[in-house]
Amino acid sequence: MTATPRKPPPPPPSRKKPPVPGASGAPPRDPHLTQGEKDALALKALGLLNEQVQARIVHYKAELETSPELDAVTAQVVRELKEMQAAVGRSLPSREDPAKLEAAHVKTLSTLLGRVCAEGELITRNLSPIGRRVAKLFFESELHEKTKADKDKIIHHSEQGVYYVLQRYKHRIRTELEGFEYVDADIKESTLELLQKMERDLQVAFLSRRSPELNRVMTLFTTVLIDFFRLHLPPRLDQMAKVTIRGARTAHQDNGVSYKILPEGFQAFREAWERVLIQQMVSFCGDALMDHLEQSDEEVREETVKFFVDPHVYSETCEVVCGSLYDFLCLEGFLDLPVDWRVKLARGE
Numbered sequence: 001m002t003a004t005p006r007k008p009p010p011p012p013p014s015r016k017k018p019p020v021p022g023a024s025g026a027p028p029r030d031p032h033l034t035q036g037e038k039d040a041l042a043l044k045a046l047g048l049l050n051e052q053v054q055a056r057i058v059h060y061k062a063e064l065e066t067s068p069e070l071d072a073v074t075a076q077v078v079r080e081l082k083e084m085q086a087a088v089g090r091s092l093p094s095r096e097d098p099a100k101l102e103a104a105h106v107k108t109l110s111t112l113l114g115r116v117c118a119e120g121e122l123i124t125r126n127l128s129p130i131g132r133r134v135a136k137l138f139f140e141s142e143l144h145e146k147t148k149a150d151k152d153k154i155i156h157h158s159e160q161g162v163y164y165v166l167q168r169y170k171h172r173i174r175t176e177l178e179g180f181e182y183v184d185a186d187i188k189e190s191t192l193e194l195l196q197k198m199e200r201d202l203q204v205a206f207l208s209r210r211s212p213e214l215n216r217v218m219t220l221f222t223t224v225l226i227d228f229f230r231l232h233l234p235p236r237l238d239q240m241a242k243v244t245i246r247g248a249r250t251a252h253q254d255n256g257v258s259y260k261i262l263p264e265g266f267q268a269f270r271e272a273w274e275r276v277l278i279q280q281m282v283s284f285c286g287d288a289l290m291d292h293l294e295q296s297d298e299e300v301r302e303e304t305v306k307f308f309v310d311p312h313v314y315s316e317t318c319e320v321v322c323g324s325l326y327d328f329l330c331l332e333g334f335l336d337l338p339v340d341w342r343v344k345l346a347r348g349e
Contacts, residue, residue, distance in 0.1 A: 035071065049318055109244065137310075138307060139210070141206060156301075159209070223292065249268060260335065281317070287309055
């Protein structure tokens, strides 16, 4: 009987450009996001950002220690302040026309945004904290053996495969080790420590292999962010300021003033501004990063490309930038920040 000749294995696919998923034989899919995908991504990122901010507020307030005596003093001070505010309010003339207030808020906000974006200060001083947060997200995602679509990841490194298996069975292995008889407690402890060391060593070796690719793409992402704030945003800031102020209805606050936004209006202002910013960021940065990747000769995996269109990347980036922006607007006298609205961003990095 004649043996059937074996087919030679297919050549490995080229990875010079970011690969794009698609059915075999089907025309390649445009790697850029559609408008619907951008809208969905922006909505998810905005939801994550609100969750992050609220979690920090709760955590911050949970750490405050009070006493009945202090609460009583605080309540008395609050009552006196409200009485003073009411007395002052009765003596003030009628509030300004909301249309004039809105125009003043829009003009001031647009001017301040233009200054901080054109000078590049808003993004350049925040590149390091953004980089740390994105790197943390990246390595956390790499340590999971399944993607967010619940698919097993392709193994590219020996340390990666062994690490995933060890993670899957480490509790069983530890239980088995704890069930053995040992000559003394020191040997048992050193045995369990060896298991932890094996896990750490595999983790470090695997992540060190992924660092170079992250650094390459992060360099491109940094370039995209700088272009976004210094080139893309400035001609759109007037309209963004108008949409933000109208959406937040800051001109309709009681006792509103033309030169600043009061603490009571901060939450609405924050939500309106961050919605506009994330929409612009997703619309520009996703396509710009993909263009840079397509022009690069560096090898980039599909998983890495997908990571940089993850809503977590945009929510973390936006949180860092907006925290810095609100401090700037506060120092300029335009935005009154509530005392306990968030923990300092450095605490979460």
